[in-house]
Amino acid sequence: MEWIRPRSDFYVAQNFFAREVAQSYLAEILQLGLHPVKGFHHPDLKPNRFHAQPKYPVSRYMGLGLYWNPLDYKYYAEMFGETPHALPQWLVQLSGELAHKHFAHLPFFAETALVNYYLANKKMSWHTDKEEEDKLAPVIGVNFGSTCRFYFENEKGEEESFLLPSNSVYIFGDSARQMRHAVGSGRKNTLSIESHGLLASGERLNITVRKVRKD
Secondary structure, eight states, rough: EEEEEEETTEEEEEEOOOHHHHHHHHHHHHHHHSSTTTTBBBOOOOOOOOOOSOOOOOOOEEEEESSEETTTEEESSSSSBBOOOOHHHHHHHHHHHHHHHTTSSSSSOOOOOEEHHHOOOOOOOOOOOOOOOOOOOOEEEEESSOOOEEEOOTTTSSSEEEEEEETTEEEGHHHHOOOOOOEOOOOOOOOOOGTTTBTTTOOEEEEEEEEEEEE
């Protein structure tokens, strides 16, 4: 496992997890997603001042720690009459260690995680992660399943990309916290071996851990 730095304040480690570990973590997240209320769902988006025909591109998503509502781009401690699943301890520990490793000068605690379950041929268009109050604290991402292409904007405002396989982690913060980025659809025939039986070819599951509050 080796870290690369696509741009300043953006770090990526491919093939981060051992096979058995990755399989265990993926199975745990998918199990949480089975809950009829707290698990995976998709919003019934309605026209708003931003989009005449709004469309959240992920077929299934789930909030841990806090709910994120794409209807108003805000976080909630309770929705649907339920509090969300707690963040798994391994995810809290991992994100804390990575934040300390790369951004020790910034305050961080794992407050919420957004789990996006991409079916085959689903992708995320260009955007910035700007809903959180803290605009500098890092975002920690974990990718399982199939390989996708990760697009990002470098320091000069130019678009670059790299391949992000399963069992990879990434973290961006500080000067890169508001960078524009996007992800392509999962590539066929790239499903990692530990994802067999849990995800289908072209599918992937991505988790992003965030600190929301500024204090």
